[in-house]
Amino acid sequence: MSRVALVTGGSRGIGAAISTALKAEGYTVAATYAGNDQKAEAFTGKTGIKTYKWDVSDYETCVTGIAAVEADLGPVDVLVNNAGITRDAPFHKMSREQWDEVIRTNLDGVFNMTHPLWNGMRERKFGRVINISSINGQKGQFAQANYSAAKAGDIGFTKALAQEGARAGITVNAICPGYIATEMVMAVPEKIRDSIVAQIPTGRLGEASEIARCVVFLVSDDAGFITGSTLTANGGQYIT
Numbered sequence: 001m002s003r004v005a006l007v008t009g010g011s012r013g014i015g016a017a018i019s020t021a022l023k024a025e026g027y028t029v030a031a032t033y034a035g036n037d038q039k040a041e042a043f044t045g046k047t048g049i050k051t052y053k054w055d056v057s058d059y060e061t062c063v064t065g066i067a068a069v070e071a072d073l074g075p076v077d078v079l080v081n082n083a084g085i086t087r088d089a090p091f092h093k094m095s096r097e098q099w100d101e102v103i104r105t106n107l108d109g110v111f112n113m114t115h116p117l118w119n120g121m122r123e124r125k126f127g128r129v130i131n132i133s134s135i136n137g138q139k140g141q142f143a144q145a146n147y148s149a150a151k152a153g154d155i156g157f158t159k160a161l162a163q164e165g166a167r168a169g170i171t172v173n174a175i176c177p178g179y180i181a182t183e184m185v186m187a188v189p190e191k192i193r194d195s196i197v198a199q200i201p202t203g204r205l206g207e208a209s210e211i212a213r214c215v216v217f218l219v220s221d222d223a224g225f226i227t228g229s230t231l232t233a234n235g236g237q238y239i240t
């Protein structure tokens, strides 16, 4: 029987590439999305991947949503915490609301999704958790005190949980994409984006499919000895 993979924010951007790559590898995939019904429907129509609408920043909603996925598809073996938002502003202009929105989605969301699945993975003695962090959680980024804090938090969460999961056959890893050609990066003003591309030694933005292939590897049986790691894929922009 094929393994079940749940990808948050899995119908757009990097998440859509991850969902389709996992499906191509034979996983049964469920993709969550927060708001854009039209894009989610179009994604399901094109790929046949089932989509579920809920807000990862709300714990009870995650519990209910995960129960619906498991009733439809069976126990979740692979969780990809990909859902993320930006609310960029220089710190002196950043509102408490911009801080909260990003922390709730990008950091609390990872707790809210992983926690309800954790005991099931422990009981079945198998699990794969991938947390999509960011280059900006590693190096910090101007106008992203909120995002950088959340994404750095995701790396700490990964390292702690990897130690708890290891004996139960669960691996927990983080991936830090650099600047990838998605709507999120295209929303950065062109002049700033150009200056960012100029800092990338490969001379280009990354492709979402390049991150998806990292996920496919880390969730495979071949990667069973890799846990607590941070896989950096940023074109050489920041070397840790």
Ligand code: CAA
Pocket: 086, 088, 089, 090, 093, 133, 134, 135, 136, 141, 142, 143, 144, 147, 177, 178, 179, 180, 184, 185, 188, 189, 192
């Ligand atoms: N480094 C240094 N200075 C910068 C800067 C940077 N990266 N970006 C902007 N500034 C400067 C501006 O030039 C400006 O300087 P002056 O006042 O001397 O002109 C000052 O900071 C602030 O400018 P504004 O008052 O115009 O700021 P604003 O309130 O309009 O905000 C902004 C503009 C939202 C910060 C905009 O510059 C921006 O979007 N920057 C990009 C931030 C970024 O890189 N975000 C990453 C998004 S992609 C992502 O997050 C995915 C991932 O994981 C990689």
